[in-house]
Amino acid sequence: MNEIKLLIVDDEEEFATALAERLEIRGFMPETAFYGLDGVQTTATFSPDVVLLDLKMPDMSGIEVLEQIKEKHPAVEVIMLTGHGTGKGGADFIERGAFGFIMKPVNFNELLEKIDAAYQKKISGSQAS
Amino acid sequence: MSTLQEKLSKFSIFALYGVTKDKSSMRFRAMLYCFMVLIVYIPLIFTTIASSVEYGNLLLQEEQDQLYTNAQGAKKILEIFMEELTSSVIFVSEEYSYEDLLDQSTASTLLVRLKKLYGGIVDLGVIDNNGIQKIYAGPFRLNEYDYSDQEWYNKVLVRRVHISEMFMGFRRLPHFVISVSHKLPGRDQYWVLRISIDGKTLEKYIATITTHTFNDIFLINHSGILQTDSDICGNVLEKCPLFVRPAKNKITVGEIEHHDIKYLKATVYIEGTPWILGLFKESYMHGEQYASFCFRLKVFFIISAALALVIIVLFVNLFANHLQKIDKEREIAMREAEHTGKLASIGRLAAGVAHEINNPLAIIDQKAGLMTDLIDFSEDFKYKDKFSTSIEGILDAVERCKVITHRLLGFARRMDVAFEHINVNDLLREVLGFLEKEALYSHINLELSLADDLPTIFSDRGQLQQIFLNIVNNGIDAIGEDGDIVLITSQRDEETIEVQIQDSGPGIPPELITRIFDPFFTTKEAGKGTGLGLSITYGLIKKLDGNISVQSEVGKGTTFTVSLPINKTREGGFT
Numbered sequence: 229m230n231e232i233k234l235l236i237v238d239d240e241e242e243f244a245t246a247l248a249e250r251l252e253i254r255g256f257m258p259e260t261a262f263y264g265l266d267g268v269q270t271t272a273t274f275s276p277d278v279v280l281l282d283l284k285m286p287d288m289s290g291i292e293v294l295e296q297i298k299e300k301h302p303a304v305e306v307i308m309l310t311g312h313g314t315g316k317g318g319a320d321f322i323e324r325g326a327f328g329f330i331m332k333p334v335n336f337n338e339l340l341e342k343i344d345a346a347y348q349k350k351i352s353g354s355q356a357s
Numbered sequence: 358m359s360t361l362q363e364k365l366s367k368f369s370i371f372a373l374y375g376v377t378k379d380k381s382s383m384r385f386r387a388m389l390y391c392f393m394v395l396i397v398y399i400p401l402i403f404t405t406i407a408s409s410v411e412y413g414n415l416l417l418q419e420e421q422d423q424l425y426t427n428a429q430g431a432k433k434i435l436e437i438f439m440e441e442l443t444s445s446v447i448f449v450s451e452e453y454s455y456e457d458l459l460d461q462s463t464a465s466t467l468l469v470r471l472k473k474l475y476g477g478i479v480d481l482g483v484i485d486n487n488g489i490q491k492i493y494a495g496p497f498r499l500n501e502y503d504y505s506d507q508e509w510y511n512k513v514l515v516r517r518v519h520i521s522e523m524f525m526g527f528r529r530l531p532h533f534v535i536s537v538s539h540k541l542p543g544r545d546q547y548w549v550l551r552i553s554i555d556g557k558t559l560e561k562y563i564a565t566i567t568t569h570t571f572n573d574i575f576l577i578n579h580s581g582i583l584q585t586d587s588d589i590c591g592n593v594l595e596k597c598p599l600f601v602r603p604a605k606n607k608i609t610v611g612e613i614e615h616h617d618i619k620y621l622k623a624t625v626y627i628e629g630t631p632w633i634l635g636l637f638k639e640s641y642m643h644g645e646q647y648a649s650f651c652f653r654l655k656v657f658f659i660i661s662a663a664l665a666l667v668i669i670v671l672f673v674n675l676f677a678n679h680l681q682k683i684d685k686e687r688e689i690a691m692r693e694a695e696h697t698g699k700l701a702s703i704g705r706l707a708a709g710v711a712h713e714i715n716n717p718l719a720i721i722d723q724k725a726g727l728m729t730d731l732i733d734f735s736e737d738f739k740y741k742d743k744f745s746t747s748i749e750g751i752l753d754a755v756e757r758c759k760v761i762t763h764r765l766l767g768f769a770r771r772m773d774v775a776f777e778h779i780n781v782n783d784l785l786r787e788v789l790g791f792l793e794k795e796a797l798y799s800h801i802n803l804e805l806s807l808a809d810d811l812p813t814i815f816s817d818r819g820q821l822q823q824i825f826l827n828i829v830n831n832g833i834d835a836i837g838e839d840g841d842i843v844l845i846t847s848q849r850d851e852e853t854i855e856v857q858i859q860d861s862g863p864g865i866p867p868e869l870i871t872r873i874f875d876p877f878f879t880t881k882e883a884g885k886g887t888g889l890g891l892s893i894t895y896g897l898i899k900k901l902d903g904n905i906s907v908q909s910e911v912g913k914g915t916t917f918t919v920s921l922p923i924n925k926t927r928e929g930g931f932t
Contacts, residue, residue, distance in 0.1 A: 240716055246723035253730045311715035331766075332715045333722035333759050 237267030264288030298325035428623035477558020486546035531556035835862030
């Protein structure tokens with residue numbers, strides 16, 4: 229399971245790199261992107277299994293990035309990371325194709341579980357198709 | 358004013374209930390009292406005075422009319438009497454010739470016959486052309502008396518028939534004379550028939566006219582000398598001090614004061630005589646009727662004034678208390694609105710702050726997490742344990758901050774409320790299900806006292822859960838160890854249900870009770886409470902159009918009462 233390829237898209241570099249390092253220690257294959265556009269491009273080149281996507285970035289909003297990723301790579305699962313209110317209980321993220329969301333600061337164990345769940349979903353989805 | 362106010366407030370039934378009256382309300386009451394007293398008493402006093410004056414005028418008019426009628430009657434009676442008397446004398450003087458009358462026995466017989474007709478006739482005399490009384494029939498010795506210089510004698514020669522004023526004459530007794538003159542046949546000289554009438558006769562006759570409707574009746578001559586005795590003016594032949602000439606051919610009615618008594622008087626000339634008739638009547642002011650009216654008017658005034666005072670006191674109290682109540686309600690409403698506004702703005706501010714803090718917090722969290730990971734995967738080194746515990750401390754602190762920021766965000770979150778029909782009894786059972794373990798550890802007994810027929814309400818399940826979780830949690834925290842929490846449901850009215858949450862905790866001191874719904878207000882020790890639980894609860898309840906109130910007694914416990922609408926009443930909420 230630790231072959232999971234992760235892309236972390238967050239404008240907070242310190243956060244993104246620390247999180248990537250921790251995930252790497254646990255055997256994941258993480259990659260980071262610090263801008264929305266960079267996130268979309270890296271998704272194409274790196275083809276991650278799961279994307280951890282910040283909601284608020286200077287160039288694009290997380291929602292826009294989500295929409296573009298899901299449009300081009302519908303198989304990639306996206307988990308939203310939000311630093312503020314979850315809007316309509318996160319319902320609009322799910323509507324736009326996100327797997328789920330986690331509030332910052334993240335509970336690390338919860339995050340690991342969510343990543344696993346997303347990965348399982350992706351695998352079952354690709355097997356089915 | 359203040360003493361009057363104090364006195365008045367003693368009558369106040371509301372004072373018995375100890376209605377609190379601050380200074381401005383007292384001033385308002387005093388003003389209201391003054392105003393009401395003026396409004397009520399000025400017309401009352403005016404009406405009373407006007408009634409008394411009007412009634413007086415009415416009585417005066419009535420008495421004047423009555424006196425007028427009396428005077429008219431008396432005048433007529435006297436005129437008829439005097440006319441008859443005069444006619445009799447004229448008749449005798451024409452029936453008998455001068456020569457016939459010069460016979461003493463004829464004169465005496467005539468006197469007897471006349472006396473039978475008119476009791477008051479005293480004597481009869483025949484006077485020759487020189488004024489000497491030739492024949493006299495009567496009780497005095499007046500033969501050969503010379504009347505030529507007497508006033509009445511000279512007048513009768515001119516007028517033929519004359520009625521004299523009352524006078525003493527030779528006999529020294531008050532009397533008056535009716536005399537008739539006739540020409541001696543073939544000569545330009547006159548003889549005179551004279552009949553004198555006792556003054557008492559006139560008085561007796563007048564006495565028969567007297568009724569209870571007036572006090573005094575008398576005759577007076579044109580110069581104000583009394584012709585009969587008068588109770589008020591004096592005795593016969595005395596000067597009347599109250600004499601005023603009446604108008605010609607008219608009954609004159611007027612008012613007069615004599616020895617501090619007011620009189621109504623009527624005066625009128627008696628035609629064919631030298632007399633004026635006078636009628637006196639005491640003014641109505643001295644009468645019983647007026648006195649009784651005045652007494653009744655006073656009683657009426659006192660009763661009305663007392664009644665008005667009672668009504669004023671009742672009205673002022675009712676009015677002032679009502680205003681006070683409205684004022685208080687308005688104040689509460691304003692405070693509530695202010696509170697809600699405060700919550701909303703604090704909510705927005707808090708959300709902004711929470712978001713800004715969340716990002717650096719997330720960095721600290723991940724960096725510290727990474728450090729833990731690295732330490733865990735490293736071999737032992739010096740201070741490894743100390744590093745581990747320090748980083749744990751950092752992570753604990755981050756966790757605490759996270760709780761706060763997440764709550765703040767939750768507080769400010771504008772959520773779409775999902776309304777559905779909810780059985781509050783079931784919802785409370787669920788909520789207690791979450792808390793059972795925690796309560797068990799703290800030896801807190803959770804009890805439910807639920808109304809069986811509680812209607813379902815149209816509300817938001819998640820938010821209701823949050824509300825009751827917060828309140829019950831608050832109760833558990835308040836009790837600490839060993840105690841009871843009781844949840845009671847009931848239907849308050851057709852539109853509202855009520856949930857009471859009673860805890861046996863230490864209670865809230867009165868000075869803090871108004872602040873418990875304020876954001877960031879907490880009595881818990883630093884780090885244990887955010888001071889947001891109850892203010893979030895308050896905000897959620899308001900959003901659901903409900904209400905929350907709290908009663909607490911130090912040492913006994915606290916009861917929160919949440920009322921919720923059965924049907925959704927409006928789109929509510931704030932961010």
